[in-house]
Amino acid sequence: MCVSETSLRLESFEQLALPHFEGLYNFACWLTQDRQEAEDLAQETYAKALKGFSSFRQGTNFRAWIYKILRNTFLTSRTRLKASATMPIDVEGEEEVLPTTEETPESILLQRSDWQRVQQAMEHLPVAYREVLLLCEVEEMSYQEISATLGIPIGTVMSRLSRARKMLRAELRPGP
């Protein structure tokens, strides 16, 4: 590969990859719950993505592709092993303890000061729920995109979202 061809590919990668930097870092922080780990994860993600860029099919969803790399890197990292010790990542087949009655709609009224509460509630979610919620609400990915990023069927995306939201709502409801 001649030099000019190589630099053209690298320029394309930079143009595609750099705009996702903030989102990827933020996502990494939510996954790792640790700033330093998140930085390492972000760097490793970019390195892997650059290395594997030749396998990326131009014109397809780059965002889903690079987020997938980040998530997979996280899953295989020691951070994951650390996290899984304290909190399970996979939630399939788990028994969920949820209120059987639907909450009354007007009971959740969030003020600006409640952002911290929301953040804490999100931290308390299992990683599998947290990540679908983040990709949907923060990254505004479609179900299809989330499915591609996480490598799970759309039906699973929907059920996890549903559970994540229920859990969150339950935690945010002003309890007795």
Added chain:
Amino acid sequence: MGCDSWKAELDTYLDGELPEEEMRVFDAHVRGCPSCSADALTRVQVKRAIRVAGKRFTPTADLRKRIQKSIAAPPQRSFGLRWTLAAATAVALVVGWLAASYLVSRSGRDQTYSEIADLHVATMASSSPVDVVSTDRHTVKPWFQGKIPFAFNLPELQNTEFSLLGGRMAYLDQTPGAHLIYDIRKHHISVLVFQERSMKLSASWGENVLSPKNSPFNMETWSQGGLRYFVIGDANATDIDNLAKLFKAAS
């Protein structure tokens, strides 16, 4: 239909992920149902809260720089700049050398041209332009023998417009050579022949057709068999060229 089934789809509706037809139906219901309406409002507020709370972590400028550096295109620019500077220097040197040698050869050529032109003019102006008067090449050629350290051939002119008037000795850079005078339609042409190796800067001449500005003469020069030929006169370039061709063919 109870609201429970609607509420099960509420999140999907709010995510904008319902198929278009279902979306329309759902929308109509929500707007008309206070319970679902209120629920939808709450869920939208939670969505918004998650979005805001979710954008919690911002990277340091340092990390950004590090990552940007790691994925930037190869430092071709700095390499390219160094190469460009080196190449530019080399090119400048070469151009300088070429210019110098060109100027030297040009001035040398100019000088030789002037001298050749002078020889031609002096001969034309002289009361005795030729030392050997003969239209016969078989007379002129042997006349030069012993006077010049080389031999050369004169062309046959029988079927041409040219006629030989005669010849004389010529000196260029203190080098002896032959000077022949031809006539074509009342125009005089000098043919000067010198040994190549005894001439200064002869290598820079190559094969040349010179018609310098402000010069009344046309000139052609070439090298053949170790001899440097000059054909100069106030005849037109075609005539000069034709005579040159005759000499080339004769040698």
